[in-house]
Ligand code: ATP
């Protein structure tokens with residue numbers, strides 16, 4: 165069972181439990197879409213009592229169907245579940261036309277904040293027109309329903325419009341993050357069998373021009389991409405570029421003279437809206453295929469439930485459209501509920517590390533959603549340079565904060581809560597995955613008492629549980645494997661081109677073949693039942709028979725005032741079975757020699773005090789950074805190899821900073 169190798173149950177709960185609890189304020193709860201725990205429990209009950217009825221009601225209330233569905237869930241070919249299968253709809257119609265019909269045509273859909281601070285806005289009407297012209301242009305190139313289109317663009321209104329235009333004509337898009345290499349792009353083009361690539365001339369990030377179209381050219385030249393007949397190029401920087409006659413078209417030429425109306429292509433609910441490759445944290449990326457109806461339903465609902473979105477909110481999700489977060493909470497979710505959102509082209513540290521805080525004020529952002537990796541790096545930046553500390557910025561427009569991508573260390577949570585949220589904004593720590601389509605386990609901001617570092621409770625209708633290696637439920641307080649026991653509408657439908665890998669990765673026989681295996685370890689609190697993610701199941705440590713998640717030790721390290729980031733892995737050890745090796749980034753410069761030795765000793769003792777002697781890392785290595793995926797996640801699988809002193813032979817195609825591996829090879 166490849167996906168669950170080394171999986172572990174934390175039979176021993178190490179260390180102190182997090183005891184800080186933060187209730188949502190009465191004022192927030194009073195106005196919230198789901199107000200108070202009683203309301204939450206009532207919804208959970210409804211889902212438990214009549215599972216299909218619950219989802220059918222929500223799908224009817226929250227989406228516009230061209231043809232209503234009569235069958236809610238089809239489990240005949242499990243785990244290839246089908247939702248709302250005889251219903252027809254169009255995702256772009258639901259995101260654009262429907263808002264205009266509801267009188268929101270002049271409402272701002274997108275506030276585009278460019279790298280250099282230039283702002284452009286698009287109303288729902290304007291965006292609709294852009295998308296229709298784009299869609300008509302794609303049709304004029306012969307691109308049709310069912311075709312796959314690669315989108316390799318930077319953050320832009322055009323990038324979002326490209327996704328919506330594909331949805332409008334029923335083409336399945338696959339967005340590839342603009343930082344990926346030609347080789348990675350080529351692999352995705354081939355796997356998806358794409359007929360077209362939509363790209364930009366270049367992208368602007370942190371004041372620098374970076375290539376896009378040149379990398380597309382390189383990818384196509386690597387071979388095997390004969391399916392690609394068209395390359396559409398959005399002009400961003402205006403640099404001179406060679407265009408291949410008969411293949412390449414400027415976007416402005418493509419849309420020139422196109423009608424501003426485009427009848428949506430009505431598709432079945434199960435029609436693949438997109439394929440998206442996972443981040444590659446735990447292995448070779450998987451081409452996750454999502455549906456139209458079920459996916460959009462959950463994108464819309466989680467905007468309402470987790471983000472409590474209201475007509476006057478300004479929503480800002482800092483993810484890139486190349487990640488699932490940028491799909492569900494930029495390209496689809498916000499528009500499915502008629503919200504106003506900020507789309508940000510730049511990076512958090514340009515022109516300085518106060519950019520996020522400055523931008524929140526500039527656009528009166530009320531809901532802010534970012535990743536722990538960004539928070540940790542901005543904590544470090546504020547420590548080094550007090551000028552960019554959030555206390556220098558007016559953040560009073562904020563009413564709700566969110567976190568996604570990795571477990572958030574309790575001390576990072578506290579900083580976010582205090583310094584960004586002013587101790588008044590609830591934080592939704594949203595646990596989910598590319599495969600889940602939208603949030604799974606998260607506090608509800610107007611209901612759930614929050615505990616730093618815990619994603620708390622599953623959303624209504626999400627049957628999350630913790631089981632052992634045989635698929636048996638484990639009691640609260642005992643760690644195990646996170647699973648979802650019932651299919652849900654926005655779940656992955658298959659791995660593109662690889663249904664066998666879909667089955668074995670997510671519905672392994674060992675667990676009975678019907679439970680969705682998330683790949684993460686988790687533990688539920690004895691008293692509250694709250695979930696805490698303990699780390700990837702492949703990363704579980706076993707020291708002298710004590711099973712431990714990586715997260716707890718990492719969080720203990722991050723709680724030390726000197727430490728900015730930490731990653732912990734196990735390596736074989738003759739006496740203890742496995743010993744702990746910690747990779748640490750300090751807020752100060754990387755120490756070497758005697759200083760490194762002294763600090764390593766200090767941190768070992770710190771962990772011993774915080775958790776217990778068993779959790780003391782045997783070795784600590786200091787680095788300027790940690791190896792991360794391009795989506796900002798720590799790649800522990802590479803650190804495991806380095807800890808053992810071996811050479812890396814694994815897939816590193818999604819690694820952001822390969823140079824750091826050299827530095828971390830040996831002790832500082
Ligand atoms: P791959 O599947 O290719 O290894 P990946 O799992 O990093 O890559 P994503 O789908 O982007 O790809 O990330 C989902 C994972 O991110 C989850 O399985 C979990 O480990 C982690 N994660 C996301 N949000 C949270 C959160 N709020 N708390 C804890 N972990 C989270």
Ligand code: MG
Nearest residue numbers: 442446597683
């Ligand atoms: Mg994953």
